[in-house]
Amino acid sequence: MTASKILLLIIDGVGDRPCACFGGKTPLQAASIPNLDRLAADGICGIMDPVAPGIRAGSDTAHLSLLGYEPQKYYTGRGPLEAAGVGIAMKPGMIGFRANYSTVDDEGLVIDRRAGRIEDTTEISRAVKEGVDLSKYGVTIEFEPGTGHRAALALKGDGLSAAVSTNDPKKTGVAPLVIVPEDDTPEAKRTAEICNEFSRQAYEILKNHPVNLARKAEGKNPANVVLIRGAGEMGVYETFEEKHELSGSVVASAALIAGIGSSVGLERIPVLPSTPLDEQVQLVLKQFETKDFVLFNIKNADEYGHDGKAEEKKAFLEKIDAAILPFLERTDIMIAVCGDHSTPCSVKDHSADPVPLIIRGDGCRVDNVSAYDEISCAAGAMCRISGAYLMPVLLDLIDKTHKYGA
Numbered sequence: 314m315t316a317s318k319i320l321l322l323i324i325d326g327v328g329d330r331p332c333a334c335f336g337g338k339t340p341l342q343a344a345s346i347p348n349l350d351r352l353a354a355d356g357i358c359g360i361m362d363p364v365a366p367g368i369r370a371g372s373d374t375a376h377l378s379l380l381g382y383e384p385q386k387y388y389t390g391r392g393p394l395e396a397a398g399v400g401i402a403m404k405p406g407m408i409g410f411r412a413n414y415s416t417v418d419d420e421g422l423v424i425d426r427r428a429g430r431i432e433d434t435t436e437i438s439r440a441v442k443e444g445v446d447l448s449k450y451g452v453t454i455e456f457e458p459g460t461g462h463r464a465a466l467a468l469k470g471d472g473l474s475a476a477v478s479t480n481d482p483k484k485t486g487v488a489p490l491v492i493v494p495e496d497d498t499p500e501a502k503r504t505a506e507i508c509n510e511f512s513r514q515a516y517e518i519l520k521n522h523p524v525n526l527a528r529k530a531e532g533k534n535p536a537n538v539v540l541i542r543g544a545g546e547m548g549v550y551e552t553f554e555e556k557h558e559l560s561g562s563v564v565a566s567a568a569l570i571a572g573i574g575s576s577v578g579l580e581r582i583p584v585l586p587s588t589p590l591d592e593q594v595q596l597v598l599k600q601f602e603t604k605d606f607v608l609f610n611i612k613n614a615d616e617y618g619h620d621g622k623a624e625e626k627k628a629f630l631e632k633i634d635a636a637i638l639p640f641l642e643r644t645d646i647m648i649a650v651c652g653d654h655s656t657p658c659s660v661k662d663h664s665a666d667p668v669p670l671i672i673r674g675d676g677c678r679v680d681n682v683s684a685y686d687e688i689s690c691a692a693g694a695m696c697r698i699s700g701a702y703l704m705p706v707l708l709d710l711i712d713k714t715h716k717y718g719a
Contacts, residue, residue, distance in 0.1 A: 326615025359695025390545020
């Protein structure tokens with residue numbers, strides 16, 4: 314019997330390096346993760362370079378690679394993917410940006426890049442979307458809130474370019490930057506001017522908005538400025554179903570990952586960072602009633618790596634392990650468990666360390682590995698592969714590949 318569907322479970326930032334607090338073990342090695350260990354024991358394991366050996370992959374380029382899309386060909390910047398992830402219908406040629414609500418004081422200096430970690434920006438985002446008028450440039454905007462202080466902006470019109478800088482100074486105590494063109498083309502100069510006008514109008518809308526007046530009255534920092542970065546032009550993607558002959562969904566609380574999935578034609582299933590993991594697992598299983606493939610990204614281990622919090626990363630890995638118990642019963646699904654990159658607590662950023670990989674399902678070979686971690690999986694029969702080969706391997710295991718040659 315052979316599994317007929319694929320679950321790609323990506324534990325964001327799962328890989329790590331030895332931590333002194335664990336006596337030289339990684340958080341994965343130190344964690345009690347019986348369910349992940351069971352998957353490893355019942356399947357075939359290896360280690361994987363999400364893009365290529367020695368490359369510190371971003372979550373964006375890594376996910377494209379793992380889905381079978383060469384980032385060198387398809388990646389045009391993070392902005393359009395973030396925009397797609399918050400529900401903006403990105404079309405080829407549109408320019409997308411990541412956005413953050415921040416706080417400037419009466420002197421115009423940034424005092425809080427996250428606007429007091431504001432939780433709900435629905436109302437002020439609607440005001441920006443409806444109030445900013447760029448019609449004199451022949452440009453329209455789409456602007457949608459993300460989670461917390463995050464949002465996304467998209468520009469639609471002729472004569473636009475992604476070759477523009479950011480207004481985010483990436484520190485406090487200074488004013489937002491003036492956006493400038495990054496090449497000498499008329500399109501870049503025009504787009505920089507449009508972005509600065511967007512920023513100016515957004516500030517005028519936000520500074521006395523009732524939401525912000527109420528926040529100030531409560532002693533909270535107002536979300537009175539929008540900082541944009543990560544400009545990119547939306548590209549053209551062959552759909553996942555055209556490419557792999559599989560229907561699919563994406564379940565991810567991170568807007569970037571949801572945007573990557575929806576950009577390649579996966580159905581975006583909305584979840585929030587606050588959605589309990591066991592509920593997310595049930596949403597994933599529900600998708601298999603009608604879909605052949607699910608991309609399931611779990612985010613927080615990466616954030617603990619960025620913060621250098623090894624104990625918290627270990628604890629969250631154990632939380633993931635408990636939540637995925639229902640997956641163990643589904644041997645009809647070829648389950649791949651991996652990371653999109655390593656985020657070592659000692660580095661507090663992505664590294665090029667390969668990530669541990671499990672593949673388990675009916676018809677899959679079984680090796681001698683019995684634990685899911687960076688070192689145990691390195692002894693597995695999958696050896697060391699690059700992320701670009703993951704989908705071809707999975708497709709072959711469910712008998713969905715076509716013979717090469719006679």
